Amino acid sequence: QQQVKQSPQSLIVQKGGISIINCAYENTAFDYFPWYQQFPGKGPALLIAIRPDVSEKKEGRFTISFNKSAKQFSLHIMDSQPGDSATYFCAASTNTGNQFYFGTGTSLTVIP
């Protein structure tokens, strides 16, 4: 059973546009929600993360929006650039948990 559901599977955005990737979860014990960015042939790298005590976190062009009641969180990439073209994974973990649970990934292509 997929603990974290991610959509869409793929996304094509024009340069300068906004990319939005959504994730949903069921386990209310999750308390840490990171996003990872992965380029082809490389390992994922932590992009940005949020805890459920805040509804939004922004770092440069990347923003996480968190809706605790809906058990959903999303990644917004403002002013998308071709260099943002990568696969993005959302994940979730509990404070006492031994592992992260990952979404299935979103392949983002930003067209010049």
Added chain:
Amino acid sequence: DGGITQSPKYLFRKEGQNVTLSCEQNLNHDAMYWYRQDPGQGLRLIYYSQIVNDFQKGDIAEGYSVSREKKESFPLTVTSAQKNPTAFYLCASRDRGGPNYGYTFGSGTRLTVV
């Protein structure tokens, strides 16, 4: 520089052969993990270890084995019992006690059966 080193980057395995993937970290992290990545399936957990000389099965442990004799090292053996081993393998570590709560990943090993 601190980080995770996976080797080799590419590995070819013949049918019926065991192969071992190396993972070394100098981050002083206690926890280490092995994930398998297949197109469209995200990252699936194979094994993880919270401390030296202890490890736990993940969601897809069948056909794999690990050891954790040193804090820095967590090698993964893909045995001949793993019927479909062709995939991208990722090693990660985690500092649960530090301010950076997330994983640090290595750059991966691509295993191909020939």
